[in-house]
Amino acid sequence: MKKINLRTIRxxxxxxxxxxxxxxxxxxxxxxxxxxxxxxxSVGASISVTTTATVSLSLxxxxxxxxxxxxxxxxxxxxNATGYMLTLADGDANVNLSSGGNLIGAHSGTQASxxxxxxxxxxYAVANVGGFDSSYSAxxxxxxxxxxxxxxxxxxxxxxxxxxxxxxxxDTTIVWYGVRANSAQPxxxxxxxxxxxxxxx
Numbered sequence: 247m248k249k250i251n252l253r254t255i256r257x258x259x260x261x262x263x264x265x266x267x268x269x270x271x272x273x274x275x276x277x278x279x280x281x282x283x284x285x286x287x288s289v290g291a292s293i294s295v296t297t298t299a300t301v302s303l304s305l306x307x308x309x310x311x312x313x314x315x316x317x318x319x320x321x322x323x324x325x326n327a328t329g330y331m332l333t334l335a336d337g338d339a340n341v342n343l344s345s346g347g348n349l350i351g352a353h354s355g356t357q358a359s360x361x362x363x364x365x366x367x368x369x370y371a372v373a374n375v376g377g378f379d380s381s382y383s384a385x386x387x388x389x390x391x392x393x394x395x396x397x398x399x400x401x402x403x404x405x406x407x408x409x410x411x412x413x414x415x416x417d418t419t420i421v422w423y424g425v426r427a428n429s430a431q432p433x434x435x436x437x438x439x440x441x442x443x444x445x446x447x
Contacts, residue, residue, distance in 0.1 A: 293324040295332075295444040306387050307427045311365050313391035315424035316384055320407075322417045326446040329410030332419055334370065334399070337439035341398045343368050343425070345434030350425060352397035357405045360394035363426035369395030370440075371422040372407050382422045395424050398440060409447065 303314045324330045341352035353369035355361035357376035363369055371394065373380045378394065385391055399405050408419050425436075 289325070291324065291326040291446045293322065293326065293330055293444050293446050295442055296321045297442060301423050303423065303425050304386065305425060305427045307429045307431055308389060309429050310389060311426050311428035312387040312389050313363055313393065313424055313426045314386050314388070315382070315391075315393065315422055317382075318421045318423065320419045320421060320442050322414050322419075322444045324414050324444070324446055327413060328447040329412050330414060330447055331406060331410075331445050332408040333404035333406050333443045333445075334421065335401050335404035335441055335443075336398045337401060337441050339400050339402075341400055341438070343436035343438045345432070345436040348432045348434055348436070350427065350431065350436050353395050355394065355396045357396045360396045362392060363395050363424055365426060365428050366431045367397075368423065368425040369397050371395050371424070372419065373422075375407055376405075382420075385424070391424075391426075393424060398438070401441065404441075404443060407442075411447070 297320050298318045301316050301318050303316055305312055305314045320332065322330055322332060336352075343350040351367050353361075353363050353367040355363075355369060357378070360369075360371060360377050371378045371382055373382050376396070378396075382393060385393065396405070407421070410417065421442075
């Protein structure tokens with residue numbers, strides 16, 4: 247029986263390793279894949295409107311009548327990319343200035359066709375809007391006023407004062423108010439409330 251020479255086998259194996267016949271260990275390659283997520287941040291439209299809050303007019307009537315006027319500053323802020331619309335109307339269906347049972351009636355002129363105030367009436371104006379011109383300024387007991395005014399519309403039927411097409415930061419609109427009174431008008435503090443509405447376009 248032929249003997250197996252273990253020394254010879256060990257030497258042959260060592261030679262194979264040294265000469266590279268027995269190669270490096272096999273390494274498996276890594277697998278990969280990707281996924282994406284979209285982030286959506288929904289920014290809603292916001293709008294705010296502020297006013298001077300109170301417009302005070304002082305009149306000392308004469309037989310022929312005097313006009314006093316003063317302005318209100320309406321300020322709107324909105325992030326709406328297509329802007330906003332501003333409207334004006336009386337706070338209710340009663341468009342008179344009232345003092346107890348005494349009234350100063352709404353003027354008959356309109357925004358499209360404003361006219362000089364009639365005796366013992368009041369109205370509003372916005373320069374260069376509708377039929378209003380650009381000549382408005384504060385008046386006090388002016389006996390020869392030529393300024394033109396519109397009567398206040400009732401609640402539910404507002405007049406548009408402005409429309410914009412971009413975001414607005416402290417965007418202002420000057421609204422004038424005027425009263426004509428003669429000596430037939432009883433003394434007193436006459437009041438009414440108007441409402442501005444700013445709506446995103």
